[in-house]
Amino acid sequence: MDTKFASDAYRYFLIWGICASLAITICTIVDAALVGNLVGAEGLAVANISTPVFLLYALFGITIGVGANVQIGRLLGASDIHTANRVFHSQLGVGLIIGALCLCPIFFKDAYFSFLGVTKELYPLAEQYLTVVMWSAPIFVMYHILSISVRTDSDPKLAAVASAVVILTNLSLDLFFMKVLGIGIIGASASLCIAETLGVLVLLVHFIKKDRLLKLRLACPSISDVWKFVYNGFGMGAANIFGAVVMLVFNTLLLRYGGESGAFYVAIYGVIYTVSTIPAGIFEGASGALSTVTSFFVGESDVDGIFIVLRKALIVAVFSGGVLATLCAVFSNLILKFFGIRDIGAVENASMAMRLFALSMVFMGINMIITAFWQSIERAKLAGAMSVLRNCFLLLAIGTILIPRENIVGLSASYVCTEIFCTLGIVIVYIFRSSKKYVSEKYGMTGKCIECSYRIEKESMTQISEDLERICEEWKIGIKQAFVINFICEELLLNIIKYGLSNRSASNKEHYISIKLLEKDGDYILRIRDNVSLYNPFESDGDEIDAGVLKLIQKKTKYCDYQRKMIFNNLYLII
Known part of the structure; x- marks a missing residue:
């Protein structure tokens, strides 16, 4: 994967x-x-x-x-x-x-x-x-x-x-x-x-x-x-x-x-x-x-x-x-x-x-x-x-x-x-x-960095949580930052499943998500990438609860930007 x-x-x-x-x-x-x-x-x-x-x-x-x-x-x-x-x-x-x-x-x-x-x-x-x-x-x-x-x-x-x-x-x-x-x-x-x-x-x-x-x-x-x-x-x-x-x-x-x-x-x-x-x-x-x-x-x-x-x-x-x-x-x-x-x-x-x-x-x-x-x-x-x-x-x-x-x-x-x-x-x-x-x-990461990929399905939620908890313990990330990282990943995955895949064709295309976490200058940079067709959760027509969660994500991060690059959706956050 x-x-x-x-x-x-x-x-x-x-x-x-x-x-x-x-x-x-x-x-x-x-x-x-x-x-x-x-x-x-x-x-x-x-x-x-x-x-x-x-x-x-x-x-x-x-x-x-x-x-x-x-x-x-x-x-x-x-x-x-x-x-x-x-x-x-x-x-x-x-x-x-x-x-x-x-x-x-x-x-x-x-x-x-x-x-x-x-x-x-x-x-x-x-x-x-x-x-x-x-x-x-x-x-x-x-x-x-x-x-x-x-x-x-x-x-x-x-x-x-x-x-x-x-x-x-x-x-x-x-x-x-x-x-x-x-x-x-x-x-x-x-x-x-x-x-x-x-x-x-x-x-x-x-x-x-x-x-x-x-x-x-x-x-x-x-x-x-x-x-x-x-x-x-x-x-x-x-x-x-x-x-x-x-x-x-x-x-x-x-x-x-x-x-x-x-x-x-x-x-x-x-x-x-x-x-x-x-x-x-x-x-x-x-x-x-x-x-x-x-x-x-x-x-x-x-x-x-x-x-x-x-x-x-x-x-x-x-x-x-x-x-x-x-x-x-x-x-x-x-x-x-x-x-x-x-x-x-x-x-x-x-x-x-x-x-x-x-x-x-x-x-x-x-x-x-x-x-x-x-x-x-x-x-x-x-x-x-x-x-x-x-x-x-x-x-x-x-x-x-x-x-x-x-x-x-x-x-x-x-x-x-x-x-x-x-x-x-x-x-x-x-x-x-x-x-x-x-x-x-010249281009390799000099600090801590890890990337994992998962299928976009609800069953992946448990594996994502376990992996993030293990990484946060190994890197000795504070409880508050660890919670924010886990919260963002889970909520975004749920949002993609709920809205990003709602109109997918019957081609049985495999959809997956990649979560990359790296440490830089005391901050943690989170990049979440998916291969769903063009979909921006921050511009989607979700319900009030979903909209509130996404606004909370933006407030809890120092930087938040959602882009379509290559053929993937990319969310960049600095926590």
């Missing part, structure tokens, strides 16, 4: 996190497939060359979003709502400033396109596609920031809904603009930008909900805030900018050494990259869920919960990576044909590259999970080093050796070798610099 809360929280955030990530992934695949089939190989090459632009926007949005929300989650876990909101408001300010700065390349398009590797033949299509995208830069940046923040504020379901809106809108408008109206590649970029805008509007709905803890306001960020956001989020966000750099270099190498087939190899690289977004989307969802839940547990100094979540995330990564790698290897020919590549000779070479790339997927998941974990427990230097090596330096070093020799097959081998080497690096860190010791020393 003690592991139930951590497991349930991670499972909930995982499901909706993967849904959100895969929605964006499917959006990318739909764009690539439609462009490849309706515009041709040149259109697919333009979409691939444009990928670094989207990765740049993701760099800014994810770096700021993850960096800020590592702090926000920790503060919410520690019940410091005021400071959490201050960080959130500063984050929004940074996001808007960066989004505005991302508009600058519009005014020197030729130099920007040249930097991206756009050739004379591809320039007309690239100009159509990228001009619309560049004007929408602030939307892309803010979407990432808001999505991460909404997830941290215990609403991953809405983040997934926003992603679903993006994909459905994008798919519908893609077909309408390119298939019905026949306006070509500009229709693909316009549909994506419109869809992203609607996604932002959906995310903003969260801030009118009654149970949200974060409030939508803007604040001018300080230099210190910006530095903390970048420092805490670099390990996750930097993968995007490094991905952009790698794509630029690898595209250039393929065009230079591929001869007449150079543009075709770039198109194949685009297919491989697009396919890789499926496992990456799953791993990103698993990593995001890990980061969010771990940040809360760090704020609560719940060391056991932190490592329960890590184990769950690694299991998800290894299993899903293995399944996807197998599917990718077995159906490589069909995947290539799906993207419009049907020439028999070309498919054979490209299929070999894709099967080789599939080997990297399992290791990719492990590396992404551990990077997110290091980031969430403030081992930012390790996370940053992993990101720099895995997504840039090591990959570029291997790629510059293999691509000139083996072209597209060498490119796939570069990814496989990089992921394997980074996983070996994680094993070395585990042996010599274990995170278990680091977390225990």
